Amino acid sequence: MNWYAIRAIYAYEMARARRTLLQSVVSPVLTTSLYFVVFGAAIGSRITEVEGVSYGAFIVPGLIMLMLLTQSVSNASFAIFMPRFSGTVYEVLSAPVSHYEIVLGYVGAAATKSIILGLIVLATASLFVPLQVNHPVWMVVFLVLTACTFSLLGFILGIWADNFEKLQFVPLLIITPLAFLGGTFYSIDMLPPVWQVVTLFNPVVYLISGFRWSFYGMADVNVALSLGMILLFLSVCLTLVWWIFRTGYRLKP
Amino acid sequence: MSSSPVAVPQPARDPARRGADERAPAGSDAVVCVTGLSKVYAGGFQALKDVSLEIRRGEIFALLGPNGAGKTTLISIICGLVNASSGRVVADGQDIVRDFRAARSRIGLVPQELHTDAFETVWATVSFSRGLFGKPPDPDHIERVLRDLALWDKRNNRLLTLSGGMKRRVMIAKALSHEPGILFLDEPTAGVDVELRREMWELVRSLRDNGVTIILTTHYIEEAEEMADRVGVINHGELILVEEKTELMRKLGRKQLTLHLREPLEAIPPSLSAYALELGADGHELVYSYDAGRNATGIAELLTDLKAADIRFRDLHTDQSSLEDIFVSLVREKR
Numbered sequence: 001m002n003w004y005a006i007r008a009i010y011a012y013e014m015a016r017a018r019r020t021l022l023q024s025v026v027s028p029v030l031t032t033s034l035y036f037v038v039f040g041a042a043i044g045s046r047i048t049e050v051e052g053v054s055y056g057a058f059i060v061p062g063l064i065m066l067m068l069l070t071q072s073v074s075n076a077s078f079a080i081f082m083p084r085f086s087g088t089v090y091e092v093l094s095a096p097v098s099h100y101e102i103v104l105g106y107v108g109a110a111a112t113k114s115i116i117l118g119l120i121v122l123a124t125a126s127l128f129v130p131l132q133v134n135h136p137v138w139m140v141v142f143l144v145l146t147a148c149t150f151s152l153l154g155f156i157l158g159i160w161a162d163n164f165e166k167l168q169f170v171p172l173l174i175i176t177p178l179a180f181l182g183g184t185f186y187s188i189d190m191l192p193p194v195w196q197v198v199t200l201f202n203p204v205v206y207l208i209s210g211f212r213w214s215f216y217g218m219a220d221v222n223v224a225l226s227l228g229m230i231l232l233f234l235s236v237c238l239t240l241v242w243w244i245f246r247t248g249y250r251l252k253p
Numbered sequence: 254m255s256s257s258p259v260a261v262p263q264p265a266r267d268p269a270r271r272g273a274d275e276r277a278p279a280g281s282d283a284v285v286c287v288t289g290l291s292k293v294y295a296g297g298f299q300a301l302k303d304v305s306l307e308i309r310r311g312e313i314f315a316l317l318g319p320n321g322a323g324k325t326t327l328i329s330i331i332c333g334l335v336n337a338s339s340g341r342v343v344a345d346g347q348d349i350v351r352d353f354r355a356a357r358s359r360i361g362l363v364p365q366e367l368h369t370d371a372f373e374t375v376w377a378t379v380s381f382s383r384g385l386f387g388k389p390p391d392p393d394h395i396e397r398v399l400r401d402l403a404l405w406d407k408r409n410n411r412l413l414t415l416s417g418g419m420k421r422r423v424m425i426a427k428a429l430s431h432e433p434g435i436l437f438l439d440e441p442t443a444g445v446d447v448e449l450r451r452e453m454w455e456l457v458r459s460l461r462d463n464g465v466t467i468i469l470t471t472h473y474i475e476e477a478e479e480m481a482d483r484v485g486v487i488n489h490g491e492l493i494l495v496e497e498k499t500e501l502m503r504k505l506g507r508k509q510l511t512l513h514l515r516e517p518l519e520a521i522p523p524s525l526s527a528y529a530l531e532l533g534a535d536g537h538e539l540v541y542s543y544d545a546g547r548n549a550t551g552i553a554e555l556l557t558d559l560k561a562a563d564i565r566f567r568d569l570h571t572d573q574s575s576l577e578d579i580f581v582s583l584v585r586e587k588r
Contacts (some may be wrong), residue, residue, distance in 0.1 A: 094333045
């Protein structure tokens, strides 16, 4: 195992986040806080409680998950796309580094940044609403698994994309709508019966439901199913990454 | 740029190296062995055709070829950037696919394009390269490399603030950060001014003096003529020849003797027809081409016959064909 290389990639990516603190940390935290304030205040004045939890507190796990998904994908996709775009990826590909080590460095850094952001949003939210975390270990498990899975998805996206438009395509047109429609701001029970069924085809529902369960013990779908879905996404992403490196797709002609 | 030797010690002869030595061909001093290497890109373009080549330890090897000849593809395969379609490459005794870690850790690459992370500092990017190649942090070594490349004063500068020549040096510093024993320089002086080119040549020589094997590709034949110990010529993906530079120039180089005549000639006398002479400068010059590699050049006989024909000259000089002439004629022959 080339630990020095993993450390070099990881430290390099974390340094990039520090260099662009405004874009990397302040911007997503501010955006999520605005969602919290605007949606919490606007809808919270009409819906006081959801299953015994104040509406402001109810949306916190969903907002953290929304931010976690988009930031994981953005961080990881940008991290590998930029070296490809600028040509500096030659150095990583010619180094004595295995594919797993490359993934560990880039995806590890992207996931770390997302988790830090998630915790910052959590801390910020706790200033406005009373939060409780019934299952802190499971909260961390869901947080870490989701961050790693979607960072892997971002890594795949960063290799697939050959221009900036494609790079933005998945976070803006797929992840964000799915998160909005995945129960960030409501419980599935609040939907008409037909939409309750339709929404189960949205994979993000399982992530938000499981994460919310770790806070308040309430879930739209079975927690085991949520965990199973995350592990399934993780497996699919790992398989795709393995295939990319095995074939050299868009990395090695 | 400092003219002191660049801080690149020979790779330590560790147990892994001993194993590598055992696998190296007996009696061979080859540090890179390329065997039957071919590359066909997805679009069907064949960039390399059954290329076999041995690079000797400690030499400067220049790979010459026109655009699209396959130079960069060859280097890219050896360095792990491109997958070979067939064939095998062994670097310092290590197969570049099976033992990629050991092989790549011995190789440094300076690519043709100036690929740099514009917002990073010189120090950070060179240190990153060292870590990437599996070496523990060594600020002293990084400092030596930066000082030798006249980059020490710029260590805290972002790369976007550097000139093209300095960026080129940063690329070299990155390639040297992990103390490689084999260094690939892909068009190292492309787009740099004459002064910097000379400095680069000095740098390359000092690296070689420190035991680093250098493989460079270049468009500038002058560069190969100036520096290389051996020359390989590649065209249309085929290695046309590999030869000692001096031997190549001796074998294929032609010399010309030009005599500046006292009186112009209208035609070459029949008594001199055996020499295949040419008249130039409106009959004021007589040009004799001969093979420099032969012991009997025919010059003495020519001078005797000229005297006999009462053709007198006031001056003479000789010209030797350059490596460029040889290269052009080789490439033209193979078209």
